[in-house]
């Protein structure tokens with residue numbers, strides 16, 4: 001790799017972690033190292049520092065190097081899922097009696113982990129609308145150890161001021177975590193905005209092809225990294241070498257895909273905004289989005305995700321979704337193919353109805369993960385399904 005000047009995102013996405021290894025065959029791709037264990041010549045000296053693949057595997061190390069570079073972090077750790085990454089992080093930083101302040105429109109699985117799993121260990125949670133930084137500040141307690149943010153949020157696409165909130169969290173001594181899955185490292189780098197840790201479900205945009213489940217954490221805090229790395233091995237929720245290969249492969253085109261996702265999502269958002277069957281469209285790139293200026297400051301582009309409110313309720317939504325041909329009705333997001341889902345009955349069905357409605361996730365809300373197909377075809381599909 002050329003030294004001396006910072007390489008651009010696309011160059012790092014293609015090369016970092018996969019420099020050809022001339023001591024073996026000069027592979028341009030990191031080989032899939034399918035060894036659970038590594039032989040050594042002397043008992044006290046692991047070969048190349050590797051002992052056992054839960055602790056460290058060459059394909060995983062290549063992926064971790066790539067992922068660190070994409071978020072501008074000193075360190076990255078890869079996990080078997082986004083939830084495994086979150087669990088390992090929280091088990092590393094929280095103790096009994098600690099308190100967490102979290103955005104209230106979080107990924108449903110994160111709320112489930114907080115409420116159903118971690119609450120049992122004596123950790124408490126306060127949820128706030130982090131579009132108001134003073135609400136985050138007001139929720140901090142003496143025992144607040146973590147501030148957990150997402151921006152843009154799922155599914156309402158709220159955008160919060162990461163720089164301001166991370167400063168508030170850090171000055172209270174909390175670890176600030178940003179789940180950056182919706183934006184991807186190409187669109188937003190929370191560590192630059194003051195976050196302690198970035199979490200990703202690599203299942204989504206980083207993998208990009210809906211063919212692998214994975215997660216990652218990135219940080220430049222070396223002490224935190226050492227303690228999470230200890231637990232990556234102690235807990236053991238690590239990705240397989242084949243999954244690491246898929247993520248290395250997918251991440252090479254992240255910058256290209258994100259540009260196309262953003263262009264297509266902008267076209268879909270404009271179309272739905274003008275369509276009489278929708279009463280609102282939530283997309284940070286639309287002029288009508290209340291935090292558009294903030295989104296443009298902290299993100300490179302508005303991204304591939306949006307949601308929209310359909311008039312007429314659940315029957316209308318069901319008919320619309322069943323008539324789409326290019327958009328598949330499915331959970332998840334971030335793949336090359338366009339997906340659509342109904343949060344009230346799918347991704348957010350585990351939230352109690354009152355909580356869902358108080359957040360603004362009504363029966364008419366539809367969420368889109370806009371893929372990299374041709375925008376004209378996607379819009380023709382939407383138009384036909386709405387006719």
Ligand SMILES: *Cc1c(COP(=O)(O)O)cnc(C)c1O
Pocket residue numbers: 081082083084107109110150154179181182200201202203204213214215
């Ligand atoms: C999917 C997702 C997760 C969980 O990741 P998995 O890979 O499914 O375990 C966490 N946060 C966000 C924002 C997600 O979209």
